[in-house]
Amino acid sequence: MTRPILIVPGLNGSSDGHWQRHWLADHEHAVLVDQSDWSNPQPGRWLHRLEKALIAHPGALIVAHSLGSILTARLAKSSVAPLVGGALLVAPADIERTSILHARRYEFGSMPTDALPFPSLVVASRNDPYMALEKSRALARAWGVRLFDLGAAGHINVASGFGRWARGYDLAAKVLETIDRQRPAPQSNSASATGSGLV
Numbered sequence: 236m237t238r239p240i241l242i243v244p245g246l247n248g249s250s251d252g253h254w255q256r257h258w259l260a261d262h263e264h265a266v267l268v269d270q271s272d273w274s275n276p277q278p279g280r281w282l283h284r285l286e287k288a289l290i291a292h293p294g295a296l297i298v299a300h301s302l303g304s305i306l307t308a309r310l311a312k313s314s315v316a317p318l319v320g321g322a323l324l325v326a327p328a329d330i331e332r333t334s335i336l337h338a339r340r341y342e343f344g345s346m347p348t349d350a351l352p353f354p355s356l357v358v359a360s361r362n363d364p365y366m367a368l369e370k371s372r373a374l375a376r377a378w379g380v381r382l383f384d385l386g387a388a389g390h391i392n393v394a395s396g397f398g399r400w401a402r403g404y405d406l407a408a409k410v411l412e413t414i415d416r417q418r419p420a421p422q423s424n425s426a427s428a429t430g431s432g433l434v
Contacts, residue, residue, distance in 0.1 A: 246341070276341060286310075295319070302330070332366065336365065359384060
């Protein structure tokens with residue numbers, strides 16, 4: 236896989252052993268979109284970091300998890316949206332539900348509902364404590380993308396048994412196939428600052 240990959244974690248980042256960390260180790264073109272404060276997600280600052288990463292890596296495949304998926308969906312209204320090659324949005328987290336589960340208020344704005352202007356796939360779980368499957372389906376419909384039902388997979392993280400996640404690579408390949416059918420990967424410009432399946 237030669238296309239750049241931007242790894243976008245959610246709240247608290249992705250700890251050692253998380254499938255996103257394995258992804259960084261397994262793919263030489265994978266880059267972590269780092270945040271200065273993983274425990275206090277700030278929508279403006281987090282989005283700015285993601286936008287800067289896209290400017291540096293045009294045409295990238297974004298591989299996001301949890302609140303990182305919500306952050307990625309906010310690119311629909313960003314001026315850098317044309318730089319997104321595509322996105323794999325894994326276990327998007329409901330912002331209000333996240334606040335309830337962590338017993339604190341997260342000021343991460345409202346849930347984005349604008350259609351995504353880049354090829355994307357939502358991967359959801361039937362028993363994710365951070366987002367009911369039906370809400371994930373509704374969100375995918377609003378975004379205008381397909382949803383892959385992974386079955387009872389929790390939050391698709393280390394706690395639910397997802398370390399190195401080989402199937403994730405297969406799902407990313409589906410997004411890449413769509414990207415490659417639509418347009419080739421842009422050249423970087425150095426002057427630029429176990430489920431039922433697709434439904």
